[in-house]
Amino acid sequence: MDTKLKGDIAEQASVLQALRRGWGVLRPCGDRHPYDMVFEIRGVFVRVQVKHAWLDKKSSNYVIDNRRTKTNRLVMKRQPYQASDFDFALAYVPEGENFYVFPQNTFSSFGSVIHMVEHDKRQRKPRSAEYRNAWELIERWAAHGETHAATSVKFGEA
Secondary structure, eight states: OOHHHHHHHHHHHHHHHHHHTTOEEEOOSSSOSSOSEEEEETTEEEEEEEEEOEEETTTTEEEEEOEEEEEOSSOEEEEEOOTTSOSEEEEEETGGGEEEEEEHHHHHHSOSEEEEOOSOOOSSOOGGGGGBTOTHHHHHHHHTTOOGGGGGSOTTOO
16 A cells, blocks of 8 residues: 555544544645544544554564655655644554644654554553543543634643
8 A cells, every 4th residue: 555545544534533523624635734533522623644554573663753744756855844843743553543633832842753562561650651542532622612822732631
């Protein structure tokens, strides 16, 4: 599978998860926006970036790049996302149909890649573990009618 097909699969899996929760899903025309879709939850719009994780065989971890990739025929450029680009990032792990639900500020705070560990044979849980299937973060964010700037607040502190 090429990366476009993997991205399409991750996006469709995200749509299915949102619909199962009773959320509306809006899709922008084209792919020039920094987000892939918008969830509508009780009248609140939540912009979402979706990533398909790949298996790094050396570490046995699933990995996503948390930078924007722009390509043309000659050059591939990677740039960090801006705080205003989206509200949440979803990292789709095909093994077990799991998602990591990252608030934008958390997603951007990692280095260039995020490792997600799908096995429990570690002494210490990775930083990403608390975001595994954490759909309630989006629900809570929408319930408070948060704005884009509010994603800089760490969840769980209120």
